[in-house]
Amino acid sequence: MADTNAEGLVDQPAEVTITERETVFTGRVWNIEHERFEYNGHVIARDYVDHTGAVAVLALDDNDRFIAIQQYRHPIRTREWEIPAGLLDIAGESALLAAQRELAEEVDLQADSWSVLSDYYTSPGGSNEIVRIFLARDLHNTPVPFERSEEEADMELRWVSLDEAHDAVLAGNVSNSIFQIAVLNAFASRARGWDTLRPGDAPWAMREHRDALGSGAPWQA
Secondary structure (H helix, E strand, O other): OOOOOOOHEEEEEEEEOEEEEEEEEEEEOOOEEEEEEEOOOOEEEEEEEEOOOOEEEEEEOOEEEEEEEEEEEHHHHEEEEOOOOOEEEOOOOHHHHHHHHHHHHHHOOOEEEEEEEEEEOOOOOOOEEEEEEEEEEEEOOOOOOOOOOHHHHOOEEEEEEEHHHHHHOOOOOOOOOOHHHHHHHHHHHHHHOOOEEEEEOOOOHHHHHHHHHHOOOOOOO
């Protein structure tokens, strides 16, 4: 019989011996790594995306509306609905500071209250990308709006009710994973009086684990 104890449902970091590592592609934002490692008595080869990681912000106003962005994404040739998000691409920058920066740069907003809504791996079978989603409240405009270019030049901004967004996710109308996870988590957390939220500066064990593996750093035997 399957274990029904939710408290025991916790991911467990694993240690393996890496016997070979090679960067087979170096990109503008992320690289492709080839690794061979020992596991279950075998040497296994895998390729994966070595990603900087990212943060995202569900910026919620006093009427349970959040700011959504419709932006063009070239790999899928789609203008999809998203929430403000950006890369953890500044060395030494905390996730919270990165989220505050992205909220200001993408939608000209600041927030006085910050909480952690969710942490997750986007595609662990082929990438080490991690995302931390924040809930930002007590919103106000930035003193000066940011100038935007390229795909961001024609972004559409819309205030969307959490209930409307929840319906859109369940109907399959929005495909962005960050949008879906943020909305589903926020909808569930609100129903529990927001008791699932963590402080905005809460430790991020997932990032610490990934950084300890030497992500993005030269591998040495």
